[in-house]
Amino acid sequence: MNSSINNYSNNILTNITLTLEKDENLIILGSNGAGKSTLAKLLCGITPSTDVTINNQKLHTLSAKERSKQINYIPPKLEIFDAYITVKAYLELSRLYATISVDEAIKTLDLKALTNHSCKTLSSGEQQRVLLVSSLLHGANITIYDEPTANLDPNRTIQVYKLLKSDSIKSRIIITHDLTLAYRLGYRIIYMKEGAIHFDGTNKAFFETENLKQFFGSSLKKIDNHFVVNL
Structure with a gap:
């Protein structure tokens, strides 16, 4: 299956193809306010548009059920409308098209000890892990992850890296500021600035020295395949 946007613009994005x-x-990489999350919400239909196509069908013409089969958006923060819903209940509701069971999914990010806890009582990092596990249970053809490691410690980040590389996810779009994660995943990269795409190419090409200097100047240095802020 394929997805596309053709020459889309709004008050934030400019000529997005x-x-x-x-x-x-x-x-998807870029500085704060570059339009990354806006683009993600456009791709999955949260922001209505007639310019997004999935499998030669306009996204806005699909029913909510059909759209949910095609694409799923995982936000950076868990929003819960039921203050008392437990982790297990939330994940059971998340299971739509995947073949993996809830219990199997829980094991991927070590959530078993939290299954009977209310989602509202979890830390930001624990809530993020719940969101990530829910994506496995949703089972959409494309999953968009918005800052999937933002609230995680190094050990959990390694677990999420393994999840993002796994065959349990069909196709993924990952928005992140974590350049080491982006480099290790090895996927195609687009770099956004001021609402426009300034780079679209291979992972290897993006991480060439001249591109890093162009996009990050002297603020970044590479140490043993890790990218750190040059303080």
């Missing part, structure tokens, strides 16, 4: 081929994975 993007195609995601069947089974392709994508990383």
Whole structure:
């Protein structure tokens, strides 16, 4: 399955043209306010548009059920409308099209000890892990992850890296500021600035020295395949 946007603009995005081929994975990088999350919400239909196509069908013409089969958006923060819903109940509600069971999914990010806890009582990092596990249970053809490691410690980040590389996810779009994660995943990269795409190419090409200097100047240095702020 493929997804595309053709020459889309709004008050934040400018002349966005993007195609995601069947089974392709994508990383979206860029500074704060560059339009990354706006683009993600456009791709999954949260922001209505007639310019997004999935499998030669306009996204806005699909029913909510059909759209949910095609694409799923995982936000950076868990929003819960039921103050008392437990982790287990939330994940059971999340299971739509996946073949993996709830119990199997829980094991991927070590959530077993939290299954009977109310989602509202969890830390930000624990809530993020619940969101990530819910994506496995949803089972959409494309999953968009908005800052999937933002609230996680190094050990949990390693677990999420393994999840994002796993065959349990069909196709993924990952928005992140974590350059080491982006480099290790190895997926195609687009870099956004001021609402426009300034780079669209291979992972290897993006991490060439001249591109890093162009986008990050002297603020970044590479140490043993890790990217750190040059304080």
